Amino acid sequence: MKLQGEQTLLRVYLRNTDKHGWFSAPAAETLVKKARSMGLSGATVLRGILGIDITGRLLERSNWSLVEHVPVIVEFVDHPQAIGRFLSVVGEVVLEGMATLERGHVLLYRQNLVAADKAAMRLEVPGPITPFSTLPNPEEFPIMKSSEEGKLLRIFIGESDVWQGQPLYRAIVLKARELGLAGATVLRGPMGFGANSRVHTTKVLELSTDMPIIIEIVDRGNKIELLLPFLDEAVSEGMITIEDVRVLFYKASEDKVRGTA
Numbered sequence: 001m002k003l004q005g006e007q008t009l010l011r012v013y014l015r016n017t018d019k020h021g022w023f024s025a026p027a028a029e030t031l032v033k034k035a036r037s038m039g040l041s042g043a044t045v046l047r048g049i050l051g052i053d054i055t056g057r058l059l060e061r062s063n064w065s066l067v068e069h070v071p072v073i074v075e076f077v078d079h080p081q082a083i084g085r086f087l088s089v090v091g092e093v094v095l096e097g098m099a100t101l102e103r104g105h106v107l108l109y110r111q112n113l114v115a116a117d118k119a120a121m122r123l124e125v126p127g128p129i130t131p132f133s134t135l136p137n138p139e140e141f142p143i144m145k146s147s148e149e150g151k152l153l154r155i156f157i158g159e160s161d162v163w164q165g166q167p168l169y170r171a172i173v174l175k176a177r178e179l180g181l182a183g184a185t186v187l188r189g190p191m192g193f194g195a196n197s198r199v200h201t202t203k204v205l206e207l208s209t210d211m212p213i214i215i216e217i218v219d220r221g222n223k224i225e226l227l228l229p230f231l232d233e234a235v236s237e238g239m240i241t242i243e244d245v246r247v248l249f250y251k252a253s254e255d256k257v258r259g260t261a
Contacts, residue, residue: 003041006126006134008083009104010076012090013097013183013218015053017069020093027093028072034089035076041109046073050170050186052177054096054249071185073216077104084136087143087248095252098183100152100218100245101144103134131244143248150247151224153217155231157238159188160210168234169213172227175234179226182219182249189214218247 018027025033032043050060051071059069076083083101090099105126138144161168169186176184192212217224224242231240
């Protein structure tokens with residue numbers, strides 16, 4: 001299957017405890033299985049360590065709770081038509097959460113060694129395109145008419161960074177919650193390096209506690225702007241990126257909840 005070129009990146013933001021029905025598998029697992037059955041090119045599940053959901057609830061690990069509540073992101077990349085068809089599944093499975101759609105330019109897609117041997121291409125950075133032109137067509141997939149323009153904010157810092165006596169990543173999430181932003185997810189990487197070029201790793205012999213951290217926050221542009229002054233003050237070392245996305249907000253309705261019973 002040829003996938004190289006301009007495609008769509010779909011990211012679904014959930015809680016690890018979300019389910020499609022009372023006795024069903026977790027919603028993230030259900031999405032992955034349904035994506036596979038529909039022939040999508042692949043799926044990746046990312047598990048956060050801290051965050052806020054679309055209702056403003058704080059999601060974090062607790063030593064005092066039998067059930068762990070943490071944010072989860074499920075990513076899919078495929079043709080706009082394939083993602084457009086899959087959005088109806090997302091709407092059925094996700095009771096509360098968000099989905100973002102953005103440009104996903106595939107530089108390389110090889111399913112096996114045979115395909116790699118046959119591939120004759122030179123990797124190149126893609127040029128500019130019309131914003132959102134690679135997303136599912138709203139006329140073909142009406143659910144896209146419900147999407148809104150939004151921003152995806154990513155903050156790259158270290159796990160040991162602090163702000164006023166608490167971990168910086170936690171301070172950022174709590175500030176986002178205070179400002180009423182739609183959601184935040186903290187991802188912890190096993191290895192990386194930052195602006196000072198120090199390599200951070202989880203190798204046992206090094207016993208490092210300064211792992212790379214990414215905080216992802218999605219909302220409308222005017223809401224994201226509210227957080228920027230705090231970030232300017234609190235982030236003394238790191239990197240912040242922002243990009244345009246289309247956002248679908250999923251809110252639990254009585255009929256939708258009843259349908260899962």
